[in-house]
Amino acid sequence: MGEGILWDEQQEKLWWVDIQQCMLWNHHPASQQEQHWVLPQRVCSFAMTATPGVFILGLAKQLVRFDSRNGALTLLAEVEAGLHSTRINDGRVDRAGNFVFGTMNEHGPEAIGHFYRFTTSGQLQRLALPAVTVANSIAFSPDGKTMYCCDTPTRRILMCDYDADSGAVDRLRLFAQLDHTQTSGYPDGSCVDAAGCLWNAEWGGRCITCYTPDGQLRQRVLLPVTQATCLTFAGPDLDTLYVSSAHIGLSEQQRANDANAGAVLQLTLPGLRGLREARYGAAGASTC
Numbered sequence: 205m206g207e208g209i210l211w212d213e214q215q216e217k218l219w220w221v222d223i224q225q226c227m228l229w230n231h232h233p234a235s236q237q238e239q240h241w242v243l244p245q246r247v248c249s250f251a252m253t254a255t256p257g258v259f260i261l262g263l264a265k266q267l268v269r270f271d272s273r274n275g276a277l278t279l280l281a282e283v284e285a286g287l288h289s290t291r292i293n294d295g296r297v298d299r300a301g302n303f304v305f306g307t308m309n310e311h312g313p314e315a316i317g318h319f320y321r322f323t324t325s326g327q328l329q330r331l332a333l334p335a336v337t338v339a340n341s342i343a344f345s346p347d348g349k350t351m352y353c354c355d356t357p358t359r360r361i362l363m364c365d366y367d368a369d370s371g372a373v374d375r376l377r378l379f380a381q382l383d384h385t386q387t388s389g390y391p392d393g394s395c396v397d398a399a400g401c402l403w404n405a406e407w408g409g410r411c412i413t414c415y416t417p418d419g420q421l422r423q424r425v426l427l428p429v430t431q432a433t434c435l436t437f438a439g440p441d442l443d444t445l446y447v448s449s450a451h452i453g454l455s456e457q458q459r460a461n462d463a464n465a466g467a468v469l470q471l472t473l474p475g476l477r478g479l480r481e482a483r484y485g486a487a488g489a490s491t492c
Contacts, residue, residue, distance in 0.1 A: 205222055205223040205224045205225075205259055205433070205450040205452045205466075206220055206221070206222055206433055206434075206448035206449055206450055206466060206467075206468060207220065207222075207223050207249070207294075207393065207433045207434055207448055208220055208221050208248070208249045208295070208393065208433075208434050208447055208448070208452070209393075209434050209436045209447070209448040209468065210250075210252060210436050210481050211234050211433065211436045211437060211438035211439075211446070211481060212230075212252055212256070212481075213440075213442075213481075214256045214263065215230075215232075215256050215257070215479055216232065216233070216234060216440075217230045217231065217232050217233075218230060218231045218232075218233070218388075218436070218446055218468070219250070219252070219259075220437060220448050220468065221247045221248065221249070221250060222240075223246050223248050223312065224246065224415075224452060225242075226242055226243045226244070226245060226246050226247060227240050227241065227242055227243070227247065228240065228241045228247055228250065228259075228261070228270070228272070228411060231265075231468070233438075234435070235441075235444065236327040236473055239272075239297060241270075241272060241275065242258055243263060243270070243277075243361070244260050244263070244277070245263035245264045245265065245457075246264045247261050247262070247263055247265065248262045248263065248292045248293055248294075248295075249261075249262040249292060249293065249294055249295030249296075249305055250262060250263060250270075250292060250295070250485065251295065251296075251297045251303040251483070251484040252297070252481060252483045253484045253485055254483050254484075257271065257272040257273045257442065258270070258272070258273075259272065260280070260303050260322065260484050262283075262292035262293075262295050262303075262305050264291040264292060265282065265283055265284065265285060265291060265292070266279060266280075266281065266282055266283060266302075267279075267280040267281040267283060267292075267322055267328070268280055270302060273463050276326055277386060280322065281322065281325065281328045282364065283320070283328070284305065284307055284318075286421070287307075287316060289309055289310055289311040289312065289316070290307045290308060290309055290310065290316060290317055291307060291308060291310055292306075292307055293305070293306050293307060293308040293317070293338060293339050293340060294303055294306055294339055294340045294341065294342050294392075294393055294434075295342060295343045296343055296344070296392050296395075296481075296482075297350025297482040297483060297484050298321070298344050298348055298351070298366070298482060299344055299346075299347070299368060299482055300324070300368035300369070300482075301324045301482060301483065301484055301485050302321045302322065302323050302368060302371070302484075303321060303322040303484050304319065304320070304321040304331070304342055304344075304351070305319070305320055305321070305322075305339075305342065306318065306319045306320070306336065306337070306339020306340070306342060306353065307320075307339055307342075308337065308338040308339055309337050309338070312339065313357070314337065315334070315336050315337045315355065316335055316337075317335060317336045317337060317338065317339050318330055318331070318333070318335055318336070318352060319331040319333045319336070319338070319339055319342075320485075321371055321445070322484075323371070324484070324485045329371050331371060332372070332373055333353065333364070333373055333376065334355075334376070336354075336355035337355055337356070337357050338355060338356040338357060339353065339354075339355065339393045340353070340354050340355075340356045340391060340392050340393065340394075341353055341354035341356075341361050341392065341393065341394040341404060342394070343394040343395055343396050343402060344366070344396065344482075345400055345417070346396065346398070346400050346479060348366070348368050349367075350363055350364070350365065350366060351363065351364050351365075351366035351367065351373065351392070351410070352379060352394055352396075352402055354391045356391055356407065357390065359381065359384075359390055359391065360378060360379075360380070360381050360382070360391075361378075361379045361380045361381075361382075361391050361394070361402070361404065361415075361419075362376055362377065362378060362379055363376075363377060363378075363379040363419075364376040364377065375415045378419070379402070379415070380404075380415050380419045380421070381417045382406070382409075386411070386424075386453065387406060387409045387411065387424070388408055388409055388410075389406025389407060389409015389410070389411060389413075390406065390407045390408055390409070391404050391405075391406065391407075392404070392405045392406065392407040392432065392433050392434060393405050393433055393434025393435065393448075394434075394435075395434075395435055395436055395437065395478065395479075396479060397414075397437065397476070397477060397478050397479065398442070398453055398477045398478060398479055399477075400417040401414050401415060401416055401417065401422060402414070402415045403415075403435055403445070404449075405432035405433055405434050405447060406432055407432065407433065407450075408430060408431060409430075409432070410422075410426060410427055410429065410430050411424050411425055411426050411427055411432070412425050412427065412432055412435055412445075412447060413425075413475060423473075425473065427445050427447065427449075427469060428463075428464045428469070429447075429449040429462060429464045429465050429466075429467065429469065430449075430454070430458075430462050430465060431449055431450045431451070431452075431453075431454075431465060432447050432449050432469075433447075433448045433449055433450050434447070434448045435447045435448070436478070436481070437476075437477070437478020437479065438478075441477065442477055442478040442479065442480070443465050443472065443476050443477050443478070444470060444471070444472050444476075445471050445473065445476065445478075446468055446469065446470055447468070447469040447470075447471070448468055449464070449465060449466055449467055449468070449469065450465065450466055451465035451466040456467040457460070
């Protein structure tokens with residue numbers, strides 16, 4: 205279950221997680237070398253820090269500092285310790301260096317998950333957003349003043365005004381509604397390009413989708429995998445897209461027909477250019 209893929213321009217490496225196998229992976233395109241680490245819990249999302257190789261990991265029920273150089277783990281916060289059916293899911297660093305993430309209900313359709321942020325000063329703060337079943341699609345506009353998010357089963361991507369200094373959110377509203385006549389997909393991970401367009405990986409839709417800043421469908425790109433999960437802009441010019449995917453939940457016959465399921469895909473599109481991923485603590489004091 206590949207997820208949360210990010211490009212590290214400092215080390216020129218791709219990083220992503222395999223949630224179900226409790227693994228953090230990296231790939232160095234220039235040398236084609238790969239590494240992986242096995243964590244004590246499922247690792248569901250993560251944030252890069254200013255120190256290459258040091259991360260904030262969203263494990264199933266904890267935020268930890270992880271130093272890939274020596275394997276050291278340091279507990280930073282427990283997350284929803286009293287809710288046994290939830291785990292951390294999607295996450296991304298805002299433009300000011302705070303790690304924003306959400307949780308999901310693994311055992312039912314009830315909306316008991318929430319959105320949080322781990323601030324640059326090391327405080328865990330719940331955002332004033334509605335409860336969700338599966339938190340996903342967390343991304344930020346180029347100026348950092350708009351936050352995108354979704355509750356995946358609703359097939360709706362939302363947007364709100366976002367204050368990175370306080371964590372205040374306001375004017376939650378619809379950004380895009382996936383049309384069942386055009387796609388069978390559900391919104392999963394997202395990222396924003398240099399023009400402010402939102403790119404979304406569609407779980408079950410066999411595609412990624414680009415929306416203009418006002419929520420209009422601009423482009424849908426078909427993929428050779430059914431379950432795309434997340435995407436990132438990579439390379440020296442941030443003009444290459446990498447997409448993670450998953451084969452969890454597919455039957456043996458479906459996996460036979462979906463030979464690339466679980467792979468990381470690489471693609472280039474005319475005029476494509478992304479933004480650097482923000483790093484935890486980049487705009488203030490950091491516990492890391």
